[in-house]
Amino acid sequence: MIPTDIPPPLEVDPARRIFGLETEFGLHLDSAASRAVTPEEVAGHLFHSVVQWGRSSNVFLTNASRLYIDVGAHPEYATAECDTLTDLIAMDKAGERIVQDLVAGGEERLRAAGVEGEIHLYKNNTDSAGNSYGCHENYLVRRRADFKAFASALLPFLVTRQIVTGAGTITRTPQGAHYSFSPRADHMWEGLSSATTRSRPMINTRDEPHANAELYRRMHVIVGDSTMAEPTTLVKVGATDLILRIMEARAILPELTLAREMQAIRDVAHDLTGTATVELVDGRRLTAVEVQQTYIELVRSHLGGVIERTEEVDRILDLWQRGVDAVRTQDFSGVETELDWAIKHRLLMRYQERLGCTLDDPRLARLELAFHDVSPERGLFAKLQAQGLVRRIVPEEAIVRAMTQAPSTTRAHLRGEFVSKALESGRDFTVDWVHLKIAGASGTTVLLKDPFRSEDARVDALLDALATP
Amino acid sequence: MAQLNAQGQPYEDETPEPDAPAPAPAAQASGDALDDLLAEIDGSLQVNAEQFVRSFVQKGGQ
Numbered sequence: 001m002i003p004t005d006i007p008p009p010l011e012v013d014p015a016r017r018i019f020g021l022e023t024e025f026g027l028h029l030d031s032a033a034s035r036a037v038t039p040e041e042v043a044g045h046l047f048h049s050v051v052q053w054g055r056s057s058n059v060f061l062t063n064a065s066r067l068y069i070d071v072g073a074h075p076e077y078a079t080a081e082c083d084t085l086t087d088l089i090a091m092d093k094a095g096e097r098i099v100q101d102l103v104a105g106g107e108e109r110l111r112a113a114g115v116e117g118e119i120h121l122y123k124n125n126t127d128s129a130g131n132s133y134g135c136h137e138n139y140l141v142r143r144r145a146d147f148k149a150f151a152s153a154l155l156p157f158l159v160t161r162q163i164v165t166g167a168g169t170i171t172r173t174p175q176g177a178h179y180s181f182s183p184r185a186d187h188m189w190e191g192l193s194s195a196t197t198r199s200r201p202m203i204n205t206r207d208e209p210h211a212n213a214e215l216y217r218r219m220h221v222i223v224g225d226s227t228m229a230e231p232t233t234l235v236k237v238g239a240t241d242l243i244l245r246i247m248e249a250r251a252i253l254p255e256l257t258l259a260r261e262m263q264a265i266r267d268v269a270h271d272l273t274g275t276a277t278v279e280l281v282d283g284r285r286l287t288a289v290e291v292q293q294t295y296i297e298l299v300r301s302h303l304g305g306v307i308e309r310t311e312e313v314d315r316i317l318d319l320w321q322r323g324v325d326a327v328r329t330q331d332f333s334g335v336e337t338e339l340d341w342a343i344k345h346r347l348l349m350r351y352q353e354r355l356g357c358t359l360d361d362p363r364l365a366r367l368e369l370a371f372h373d374v375s376p377e378r379g380l381f382a383k384l385q386a387q388g389l390v391r392r393i394v395p396e397e398a399i400v401r402a403m404t405q406a407p408s409t410t411r412a413h414l415r416g417e418f419v420s421k422a423l424e425s426g427r428d429f430t431v432d433w434v435h436l437k438i439a440g441a442s443g444t445t446v447l448l449k450d451p452f453r454s455e456d457a458r459v460d461a462l463l464d465a466l467a468t469p
Numbered sequence: 470m471a472q473l474n475a476q477g478q479p480y481e482d483e484t485p486e487p488d489a490p491a492p493a494p495a496a497q498a499s500g501d502a503l504d505d506l507l508a509e510i511d512g513s514l515q516v517n518a519e520q521f522v523r524s525f526v527q528k529g530g531q
């Protein structure tokens with residue numbers, strides 16, 4: 001018998017937050033086959049083994065994360081709910097390996113269908129024709145009546161953080177090629193909107209908290225680049241979390257409202273010198289370096305108050321500051337093993353020097369794809385890490401563990417247990433972010449509205465029900 | 470609770486801090502490692518680079 005009482009929401013430390021990262025991967029078949037093979041067909045073969053065990057190409061895994069094929073045949077991996085940044089980075093890196101593990105089976109199925117080729121999966125944000133796909137950051141925030149104003153207040157930060165958190169890319173224009181901070185910046189058309197593919201906002205305001213809607217909302221940030229290096233992901237999510245903590249404490253924010261956000265995000269992206277200015281509504285013009293420095297000072301002023309000082313906070317602030325310093329001084333060497341845009345810049349410049357070519361040379365574009373290729377053999381990133389050219393944050397064992405095990409301190413733990421036990425039992429089941437259900441059995445749906453809760457008597461009973469045939 | 474030593478500081482764990490930043494390698498050595506890596510992959514990257522890049526086209530996502 002499953003108890004029906006929903007436990008009351010846990011009292012949660014305001015510093016504790018639920019994070020999630022959703023990554024759409026680029027899917028590329030490199031093949032000399034005479035017939036055209038669509039991305040949809042490749043994705044179908046890639047997910048064949050998933051459909052075999054999950055009866056769907058849209059599944060939750062034993063690590064409580066979601067794996068599916070999204071719009072445009074992009075394999076997408078959404079991490080389980082994490083309440084620490086190290087868990088989040090481990091889950092995110094685990095996702096790269098989970099999708100990569102589908103490649104060999106996909107290639108075999110293609111071969112059986114008469115197509116010889118290699119499948120590449122890129123953790124990047126644009127294809128060669130300039131189509132864009134995203135990396136979405138989720139931050140659970142406390143519900144408030146003025147959500148739109150609250151979300152808007154984050155925009156000056158999001159427009160300018162790319163000088164630290166951008167993935168970097170070669171931008172080709174009719175006037176020639178140049179290196180920019182963020183491949184995603186050019187695809188942004190609005191500050192806030194509830195649509196995603198039609199209008200491409202920086203923050204998606206669709207009210208879908210996947211949690212108790214009386215208490216929470218989800219800050220769904222979709223302006224960011226997919227990031228490869230663990231320290232870049234740390235500062236991308238970590239610095240954003242610190243600003244949100246200050247905003248949630250209703251502290252006074254510096255007046256940095258931008259006059260034209262869409263112009264500003266492009267101007268910042270395309271100026272590696274960091275001297276381009278953005279216009280504020282009060283008429284001032286500031287560089288992205290100045291705006292980011294203002295946010296760093298803001299966080300520093302709240303240390304020991306709204307923001308408890310921890311080693312992790314110190315580390316985020318340190319890298320954030322070094323990133324801003326690198327742009328201000330134009331000496332990138334201080335971050336060239338930690339920030340994606342600087343790692344890639346160094347790599348591309350070195351290769352360009354070796355080849356003696358111009359920046360729009362296709363071999364440099366090829367190198368860029370190799371950087372984002374998540375394959376440990378065909379990709380470049382794993383090799384850079386192995387050579388110590390990219391720093392790591394999370395131990396290897398934690399990433400391997402995260403491929404099969406959910407984070408232990410959030411609702412993900414309950415979902416992970418349920419999926420594992422349900423698969424073992426061979427019973428049909430359905431799962432989403434807030435529901436667990438054994439198919440066919442009446443009264444066995446459990447609603448999990450509290451993402452902070454990692455223990456629940458109802459789920460224990462559900463697991464018992466699975467264990468008894 | 471962590472045990473404290475005479476100075477009142479917690480003892481360091483015996484295992485090295487997994488997330489402690491590694492000491493920055495000398496710029497020269499790191500540059501050499503990068504050159505070696507580029508030399509290693511250069512051959513495979515140059516094969517039909519243009520065709521390879523051009524063939525990666527997919528509809529946009531979200």
